[in-house]
Structures are given as structure tokens and as C-alpha cells.
Amino acid sequence: MSRELATDRLAAFFETARLKSFTRAAARLNVSQSALSQRVLKLEEELGATLFVRGNDGIRLTETGLRLLRYCQAKDQIDAELLRDLKEPAVGDLAGPLRVAAYSSILRSAVLPSLAALLRGNPAIQIEFQVHQTSALPRVLREGAADFIVLDRRLAWSDVTALPLGRERYVVVESARRASPPDIYLDNDPDDDVTRWFFAGRTDAPDYRRAFMSDVYGILDGVAQGLGRAVVPRHLVRRGSGVREIEDFSMRHVDIFLHHYTVAAPASLHKQVVAALVGECGRHLDSD
Known part of the structure; x- marks a missing residue:
């Protein structure tokens, strides 16, 4: 009996898994939906396991x-x-x-520049950068929506490799050019807990109200315009950005980790991506 999985069945499964739709996968493979479903069913029978669960939400x-x-x-x-x-x-x-997912303050400032040389030198790499909230990133990896995720904590998953990339240091900033209310702090959205985390347990924690700017770059723009203060990663505070660090509050930090599923024989691209991120991210996180 053959130990190999049929190519057409694997293709049917892979396209359906990527698109999360039998209809769209059938159209992409130029087969009928019935034929596609039969291929997936045959693959499930061959493996002796269910591959998809169908529900009201897809x-x-x-x-x-x-x-x-x-x-x-x-x-x-x-x-x-x-x-x-x-x-x-x-x-x-x-x-x-190549699909790399991270949260906004890390992706643009550390992940992208760390991979830029690799991508320039290898234009056949089909890059897809993704921005997600930190709470969503583990699910993105688990569901196969990204090959790598960068997260502000280590996931203790037995089948996942976690590698330290550096440390993200958080500071309080205000506008460098405009007067701004000291009792308003800018966050991404109501679920963003960075400000609360930064001041938790501190005797110098201020009383403050919150306003919301959608993402960290919106926060920096809002601070520069004098809309309030904010807690942000220090590596985003650039000269000429219109914001300055308030040194009344001591820094807090989080350690940053790259995560990917452990593979016995990784492809060359996989190894080069890991080497670039591990080798370069720390430098971008430490820059002032």
C-alpha cells in the first residue's frame, strides 16, 4: 500500500484551509465543489481523521x-x-x-527593517506582513495564518520554538511643541491595557482619563498634537517626531520573542528568516 498522500487531495485540502471556503477553493483549483469535497473526504478517509469542522460561522x-x-x-x-x-x-x-505577523509597534520599527536586506536580496520571496493585536497572535499561529509571530511574551507550547529577540522598553511621552493635558493618556482602544500595566502598583501613578487613537502611530501623532500623554515603546521616540520622553517615570520593559512551529528539517528560507530576526531585532529595539 502506498505511503504517499495523493497530490490532488493535498491540493484540495491546502487550498480549502488557506481560503477557509470550499466554494472559493473549488474556483481557485478550477474544479466543481462536489469534486473538491470528494477529494477532501478521500483524504480524511486515508488519514482516518476529520480535517475540517463545519459550523454556522464557516x-x-x-x-x-x-x-x-x-x-x-x-x-x-x-x-x-x-x-x-x-x-x-x-x-x-x-x-x-513568507508570512510574518506581529503587533504594530514591533512590525514597522523592528521586524520589517530586520528582514529588509534579506527581502531585497531575494525578490522571489513572497512576503506578507500582518499586524494583529497581541491577544490575537497566538491564534494566528495556531490556525496556520502566519509562519512566524513576534509576541511580547513566551508561549509555552511543546510544538513551538520561541527565540528571544530583545527587550521593548516603555516610557511616558508628551508633546515636544505643544501644551497638553497631563491627565489624559492615549491608548489604542478600550481593550488596550498598556497604560494600566505601566502604572500598576506604582506609588507615582497619576489619576488619568483615556482617549483612543486606533494604533501606536496614531497615539504618537496625537501626543505630538498635544492631545495628551502616552505610554509607548522608547524605540519609537525619534528625534524630530514631535514627542519627548518624560523622565519623571522610570521605564518598564517586556521581553520580545519570535515563535514558529518546530520543524525537523527547515527550509533555507525559514533558517535565513530566523537568523535575520534574531540577529537584527535587538539592535532596532535598542536604538534611540
Whole structure:
């Protein structure tokens, strides 16, 4: 009996898992929805496990489905690298899809510049950067929506590798040019707890009201315009940005970790991404 999974069945599963829709996956593969469903069903029978759960809110992957999705993603990356090498062996460029998810203050200021040289030198990499709230990032990784996530804590998952990238230091800032109310603090949204976390347990904690600016860059713009103070990562406080650090409050910090599923034989792209982020992120986080 063959130990190999049928390619057409894997393709049907992979496309359905990526698009979270049998209808759209069938259209993408140019087959009928019935044919696609049959391929997925045959794959489930072959594996002896359910891959999708269907509900009122659509479809979601089971634990077995998530494991198979990670296999398909790794295979897709290795296949892309091999095809690139075979077509242009003298170039040896890295190739394939790459999805990196992080929260806003880290993505633009540390993750993107850390990967920029790698991406410039390897234009066949199909990059997709994603911004999510920190609370959503573990789910993004678990559901296979990203290959790597960057988070402000370490996930203690047995099948996930967590690597330290550096430390994000938080300070209080105000406008450098305009008078601003000292009792208003700007946050992303009502669920953002950075200000509360920063002042928790401190004897010098002020009484304050909150206003909301959507994201950390909106917060910095609001502070520069004199709308209030804010607690932000120190590496975002740039010269000429219109904000300045208030040194009355001592810094607090969080450690930053890169997470990815542990793989026995990672593709070259995977290894290069890890090396770039581990090697460069700390430098960007430490910059003033």
C-alpha cells in the first residue's frame, strides 16, 4: 500500500484551509465543489481523521487539520526553493511564501527593517506582513495564518520554538511643541491595557482619563498634537517626531520573542528568516 498522500487531495485540502471556503477553493483549483469535497473526504478517509469542522460561522481546522496545514506550508516553501534553484541554479535565490505577523509597534520599527536586506536580496520571496493585536497572535499561529509571530511574551507550547529577540522598553511621552493635558493618556482602544500595566502598583501613578487613537502611530501623532500623554515603546521616540520622553517615570520593559512551529528539517528560507530576526531585532529595539 502506498505511503504517499495523493497530490490532488493535498491540493484540495491546502487550498480549502488557506481560503477557509470550499466554494472559493473549488474556483481557485478550477474544479466543481462536489469534486473538491470528494477529494477532501478521500483524504480524511486515508488519514482516518476529520480535517475540517463545519459550523454556522464557516469551517475551521481540527488539530489534525492544523498539523497537515503546517506540513503543506513547509512543503510549499521547499518546493518553491527547489524550483527556483533548478530554473536559475547560478542565482540560488531564496523563494517561496513568507508570512510574518506581529503587533504594530514591533512590525514597522523592528521586524520589517530586520528582514529588509534579506527581502531585497531575494525578490522571489513572497512576503506578507500582518499586524494583529497581541491577544490575537497566538491564534494566528495556531490556525496556520502566519509562519512566524513576534509576541511580547513566551508561549509555552511543546510544538513551538520561541527565540528571544530583545527587550521593548516603555516610557511616558508628551508633546515636544505643544501644551497638553497631563491627565489624559492615549491608548489604542478600550481593550488596550498598556497604560494600566505601566502604572500598576506604582506609588507615582497619576489619576488619568483615556482617549483612543486606533494604533501606536496614531497615539504618537496625537501626543505630538498635544492631545495628551502616552505610554509607548522608547524605540519609537525619534528625534524630530514631535514627542519627548518624560523622565519623571522610570521605564518598564517586556521581553520580545519570535515563535514558529518546530520543524525537523527547515527550509533555507525559514533558517535565513530566523537568523535575520534574531540577529537584527535587538539592535532596532535598542536604538534611540
